[in-house]
Amino acid sequence: MRNSSFFKIYIVFSIVYLIILFLGYERFDLFLKPILIPIIGFGAYFYRKFPTKNTLLAALVFSWIGDVILLFTDLGEIYFILGLVSFLTAHILYCILFNKQNRIRKKQNKSLFIIGSILIALYLIGMVSVLMPHLGDLQIPVIVYATIISIMLLFAFNGLLVWERPGNLLVFLGAFFFIVSDSILAVNKFYVPIQKSSFFIMLTYLLAQYLIVLGILKLNPKKIKE
Numbered sequence: 159m160r161n162s163s164f165f166k167i168y169i170v171f172s173i174v175y176l177i178i179l180f181l182g183y184e185r186f187d188l189f190l191k192p193i194l195i196p197i198i199g200f201g202a203y204f205y206r207k208f209p210t211k212n213t214l215l216a217a218l219v220f221s222w223i224g225d226v227i228l229l230f231t232d233l234g235e236i237y238f239i240l241g242l243v244s245f246l247t248a249h250i251l252y253c254i255l256f257n258k259q260n261r262i263r264k265k266q267n268k269s270l271f272i273i274g275s276i277l278i279a280l281y282l283i284g285m286v287s288v289l290m291p292h293l294g295d296l297q298i299p300v301i302v303y304a305t306i307i308s309i310m311l312l313f314a315f316n317g318l319l320v321w322e323r324p325g326n327l328l329v330f331l332g333a334f335f336f337i338v339s340d341s342i343l344a345v346n347k348f349y350v351p352i353q354k355s356s357f358f359i360m361l362t363y364l365l366a367q368y369l370i371v372l373g374i375l376k377l378n379p380k381k382i383k384e
Contacts, residue, residue, distance in 0.1 A: 164201030328373030
């Protein structure tokens with residue numbers, strides 16, 4: 159595939175970037191972080207045409223905008239809010255993207271879906287309960303964001319039950335790691351500092367984006383005639 163080289167480059171750059179973060183050289187963020195999502199974005203762009211390709215690319219664009227904006231959070235709280243809005247938009251686009259993928263099973267396993275929904279709801283309630291006393295003026299934005307990412311995970315979990323393999327598992331794991339990344343960021347910012355938080359946030363985030371993109375491409379293997 160024409161796009162395979164971009165995925166290999168993404169993996170190599172991600173590993174180098176994560177090693178730099180682990181060693182504590184976070185000042186290199188400004189140079190390395192903004193190039194990562196565009197690389198995997200080009201991998202998706204040069205993939206064969208499929209119906210939801212533009213939605214996937216739009217989600218990656220807003221993720222990239224969020225990445226860039228969050229580099230400047232030290233300059234003021236407004237940058238954190240703008241970054242939150244960018245990622246909120248990306249997650250809404252991911253919800254739309256997941257909802258539009260083709261099903262291979264006419265009926266989902268309702269019992270599993272109910273159990274998964276309850277677990278996701280418990281995560282949302284638990285996270286909001288822990289963070290609420292520490293959010294200050296950001297209570298509403300953070301609650302809205304936590305709700306949307308939980309819905310995104312729910313869409314991915316539903317896809318796990320009705321989509322084709324292995325794309326279903328890849329997308330679900332990607333959404334799960336996205337939740338983990340955002341949770342680490344939120345706990346570190348609002349609740350208690352986490353050692354090497356930048357490393358763990360970016361490890362799970364970069365893995366999440368890779369798995370989601372790869373999973374969506376696996377779910378759309380057939381070339382669409384123009």
